[in-house]
Amino acid sequence: MPYDIRKRGQKWQVVRRREGDKPQQTIGTHTTKAGAQLQRSAVEAQERRRRR
Numbered sequence: 001m002p003y004d005i006r007k008r009g010q011k012w013q014v015v016r017r018r019e020g021d022k023p024q025q026t027i028g029t030h031t032t033k034a035g036a037q038l039q040r041s042a043v044e045a046q047e048r049r050r051r052r
Contacts, residue, residue: 002016002017003015003016003027003040003043005033005037005040010031011029011030012029012031012032012033012035012036013026013029013030013036014026014028014029014036014039014040014043015027027039
């Protein structure tokens, strides 16, 4: 699933994009953009492993 990073106020969110019937969902909130980027990378890596 594709994920985005967006800023809301002073926080950074990792958001799963809306796909088909699945709604957009915030999966994590961080105080730094770097923290959000690390989470997105980890989530995407886990999904790649599951597809194997």
